[in-house]
Amino acid sequence: MPKGKNQLTVHLTQYHTIYIFTIILFLTGIIFGALIVNSMSFIQKQDLLFYLERFFQSYLVDDLISHKALFKQSITYHIQYLALLFFLGLSVIGLPIIWILVFIKGMVIGFTVGFFVNQLGWQGLLLSFSAIAPQNLIVIPVYILASSFAMIFSLTLIQSMMSKRYKRPILKTFYHYIAIFSILVVGVCLASLFEAIISYESMRVIANRVFN
Secondary structure, three states: OHHHHHHHHHHHHHHHHHHHHHHHHHHHHHHHHHHHHHHOOHHHHHHHHHHHHHHHHHHHHOOOOOHHHHHHHHHHHHHHHHHHHHHHHOOHHHHHHHHHHHHHHHHHHHHHHHHHHHHHOHHHHHHHHHHOHHHHHHHHHHHHHHHHHHHHHHHHHHHHHHOHHHOOOHHHHHHHHHHHHHHHHHHHHHHHHHHHHHHHHHHHHHHHHHHO
16 A cells, blocks of 8 residues: 555656646636637527427436436447547647547536526526536546546657657556556446436436426
8 A cells, every 4th residue: 555655646746747737728628618608699599598498308308318328328428538538648649639628528518517507597507517517526537537647648658759768668558558547437437327317317307397
């Protein structure tokens, strides 16, 4: 345990700037997404709200989607997203794309929460918490870690190409990289389970009250 703690301390000391950068980039995306809501016209907001009402009434209120199907869709999406980050980390030129993905992920969450609150008030806040919060309590840390590790590995590859002394341990680092992403896959599986059961059921209850 002390050895593990020491390795974690060394890792955080060495790469803390990357983690901070990733978190700030994600938070910036959230703020930007919320600002987009305020820049939308009244007609655009009403059109989007109309489509959202139809979605909630069709798929949630009328119960046209099963827990199993929702879980399958969710886990497929999350694994594909992690796989994309994984392979971008293997590429030196993937760094800017990782930054864009982190920013977009934050922007989507910021826009969704901002739009619900802007249009539905406190009910929109409840709907946001029921639809977004349960799974994202796991998904957001997982994506931040995945993005950070992908950036770290990509930077390690750059060091490997620039200096011969980094070529030897790169294989060990790659094994660690695979192990970390394997653990993160378990995390998104749990998040998908939350989304398919907890988020879905709580969202159905609130959607029934809001849109009926």
